[in-house]
Amino acid sequence: MAATLWRFGSDGRGVLGRSLYQIKVRGLAGKTEYDLLVIGGGSGGLACAKEATKFGKKVGVLDFVDSTPKGTKWGLGGTCVNVGCIPKKLMHQAALLGGSLKDAQYYGWNVSYPVQHDWSKMAKAVQRYVKSLNWGHRVQLEDRNVKYHNIKGSFVDAHTVQGLTKAGKEIKIMAENIVIATGGRPKYPTNIAGAVEYGITSDDIFWLKESPGKTLVVGASYVSLECAGFLTGIGLDTTVMVRSIPLRGFDQQMAALVTDHMISHRTRFLWKCTPTKVEKLENNQLQVTWKNIENGAEEIDTFDTVMWAIGRAPSIKSLNLENVGVKVNAETGKIIVDSFEATSVPNIYAIGDITEGRPELTPTAIAAGKLLAQHLFGHATEPMDYDGVPTTVFTPLEYGCVGLAEEEAARRYGEDNIEVYHAHYKPLEFTVADKDATQCYMKMICKREGKQEILGLHFVGPNAGEVIQGFALGIKCGATYAQLLKTVGIHPTCAEEVTKVHITKRSGLDPTVTGC
Template structure:
């Protein structure tokens, strides 16, 4: 006789930040009986192989830059040993493990039952969970949320699976690469290339076009690309790796197409950051007729509804278009309020969402790029733009000074701000505050009416003419 299935109001498949935020909100604030399913460490990509360990590594890279720049301010900093990568990695892993424990405690506190295993749909109200110990548990749920996240991909080239790593593998490196090939012009590739270069690795960065961060405003693309070249990174434009072979002694021989010309190079590590896919293959979504797009993302509307009644999706698994942890958390909490809190119109507005790239220097962006604004509003847009040298660099030689550049994109006679793109020291912290203003519909006059704080870089945003 088959065991009696567990029953709940809300089944959340995926233990990442978005899914758990929705599960906890539904249980603690709205009284729903909630079960969550996760086969790996709690916290998802962000906590384990994404934002959190990335930012810790970026902090280390920033300190390395500060040590180099200290001389200009009169300090004599002598490094008695190279950067302790193994010690740093061990300490970073311990921090992540503590966060895993905090996530588990929060689920207990909010009375969310956790099943450690993988879920597969039997029908739209029931899943079978294959537990990590091999046993099986069936769960019946009135409503099901799919929040399984995604995973990084490798290209279909010879040797990639055997000899290359993805961003996940970056956080498993126990030794710092001496010479590394990084492929991928998106923010993950840009961040990892920048961190490794700042920490002293010889970085060869391969991109298919002339600039990277190509979904960002042209100002950002051009300035960051120029800055990486100025810093001495080996940037290979219009290039791609076509084959990877074992060269012995821990080295990898890569064959590279450099703008139509084939060359070879030896490196000790090859890192691909070329994209991610949703982790939906093992869910059995075909059994319930769930619709996906051409990239296997689950199709949702603005309420996170799928085409199947009482099945919802959010985060990297769906096609909402913003693969950012705070977006998944916000969408998950809104969904819990709508499903169980009587907030019938609650949904996340996927507009004017601020984002930051932890490059060197930092990049912040919210709203439309200039090409997007021109396409949407035509001749009604007005651009305010400035580039300058932050005071921090005033004590340094010209060749050591980093860039700062800001762009404000306005629309209509009232000059409503529809895009803001900034690059330079502290951009992440600056954008959080200005993001609130833009979300509230700020105009250029609102910015002008704010008295500047002097001397800081951000004052340029309220004094720009």
């Protein structure tokens, strides 16, 4: 009865049913230790925990990081802080600075060549900053009276989690509500000899004390291309091995521009290839054997580092979700949730990368975590809105987007019912140094009829994230192409080109921007 009421409560969230369920469980189990227990100390989990304290609730956080096969481990803050967005963007910046040094001579700066990059110095600076963020998260939890448990938890029942302390002592923690926010970890291939023994992942690359040297990056995800991009940018011999297509899930015209730019800037690509074996040689180099999918030819090369970037898997195996009946998608391994982040068990919720059908992005996890706390303890009634979420791939030439890819827009509305405005442009900063701007391009996808509502915006060029963030608000508010044309651009900027775009793909006219 309780579960039925929870699913079909009069307010759309089942508050009445959930309350009856909790009263029943409390009667059996006694007083709970926390009003809210969050399992996972990443961005989403921490945001949820801190938000809950604003309502005077007693909150606990469990977080434990399993070492990688290479022994890499880190502190509180999750993937973004430790092995994702933050160190990635800083190393991306290091690579951009290298490019700026080359351009500087054209602007009158005397720069001595060759310029040498010091990996160790960069890594120490980045790691020092990451550790400061780890400490900052600890302080914030303490300031908000959130109890932090550095233990690996697993479910005993719907309200009880158990785990082992560092001293090996087993403890049990009870909570009225539990939020799972354990995130994901990179996948290793399971059918390639030497993959685990000799390879690393993005969980390791940012914590290397010495340069990875000549590197093979396997995969064509944004993680792969971002890492390969900054490795090339700081002067390392870098190869990307691609089995199928780059940046799956993104607009493929834009993905091609990203990889074309990387190729023109010395990143090597092995297309339609899959590795079959990794062996360690006497000189400690790694010999990789791979096969060309199209012609079956086998090739071999040696590298100092092999990095796997073939996707991520949700970190839920140790949670014993089957003990409590939390439903998981058997194919993806992700937790099935409703529009209010509720799982199949009334008092258990899930947010972030481990949830089925959600974007694997830090800002969405943070927003979902805060909103969940407001649903549970405040007066929020609206579900999290996952539509129109902007994002950026921090490749050497950045790719930012919001809304639908052209392929998806055509699928949803039909090719004859969309209009694609586009432009090739040259950033002013590229002119004096005479840099190639072939891949600097943007396109806007609109409904063809009526007010021409903007369905998607895609931008490849410098500072793409900064460009897209502002336009994302307008698109979120239902901006139309007519309104865009009334928007005055800031001159001279790259973002200005978005406000001037007027050539359609349908017209067949040259979309190259000429003059002001």
